Amino acid sequence: MGSRWARTRRGRAWTVFVMGVTAVVILAVSYLANRPAEGGSSLTSVVLAGSSAGPAPEVGETAPDFSATTIDGKKVTLSKLRGKPLWLTFGASWCQPCRAENPDIETTYEKYRKKGLQVLAVFIQDDKSTIADYARRAGLTYPKVDDSSDEIASGYRIAGIPSHFFIDGEGVLRAITIGTLDPSNLDSVLNEIGVDIDGSAH
Numbered sequence: 001m002g003s004r005w006a007r008t009r010r011g012r013a014w015t016v017f018v019m020g021v022t023a024v025v026i027l028a029v030s031y032l033a034n035r036p037a038e039g040g041s042s043l044t045s046v047v048l049a050g051s052s053a054g055p056a057p058e059v060g061e062t063a064p065d066f067s068a069t070t071i072d073g074k075k076v077t078l079s080k081l082r083g084k085p086l087w088l089t090f091g092a093s094w095c096q097p098c099r100a101e102n103p104d105i106e107t108t109y110e111k112y113r114k115k116g117l118q119v120l121a122v123f124i125q126d127d128k129s130t131i132a133d134y135a136r137r138a139g140l141t142y143p144k145v146d147d148s149s150d151e152i153a154s155g156y157r158i159a160g161i162p163s164h165f166f167i168d169g170e171g172v173l174r175a176i177t178i179g180t181l182d183p184s185n186l187d188s189v190l191n192e193i194g195v196d197i198d199g200s201a202h
Helices: 004-032 096-115 128-138 153-157 183-192
Strands: 067-069 075-077 087-092 117-125 143-145 162-166 173-178
Touching: 087 096, 096 117, 096 143, 096 183, 117 153, 128 143, 143 153, 153 173, 162 183, 173 183
Parallel strands: 087 117, 117 143
Antiparallel strands: 067 075, 087 162, 162 173
8 A cells, every 4th residue: 555655656746747847848949939039139940841942142132032922912023022122021920029020010111111111021831811810910011921831931041030131122132130120220221221211311
């Protein structure tokens, strides 16, 4: 009887130990998935299934071209958006840092769209209905495409989201930001791609 009780106690202790270790692992994974990146930004790591064909994006070079369909059925090709500055942003509805900064992207888009700013959001590992539902709830009005196959993200060598690519009217990539944006630097980046910030654009 005593040995059975001792075995039961050991079994329960082992169960508690395993549960504790599991909780620690879950917390660690959660932290790594949304860990602070350099400079205090946040980043969610991603593993992509697409192929990384073509040249990687490089500041000072033409941004890699792609074609996609927005969630409301409009065909969009990156090279055909030339003529106006473009903010290309990669994220996902399930990415906490992305959700946190999307209202700021929307605010910036509304502020500068009449000055020519275009925003195109690429949602990775999300389907169109999920994106549409999330965008409706979050009040996001800028164009959004689904990249459920990871092809666009793979072409841009995305390893973490959010990731931001700032492209001027000639189609040249002028800045890349990995992780959440620093609002204090945003106006200068937008000015760099030709957005008229208080009449100071190039």
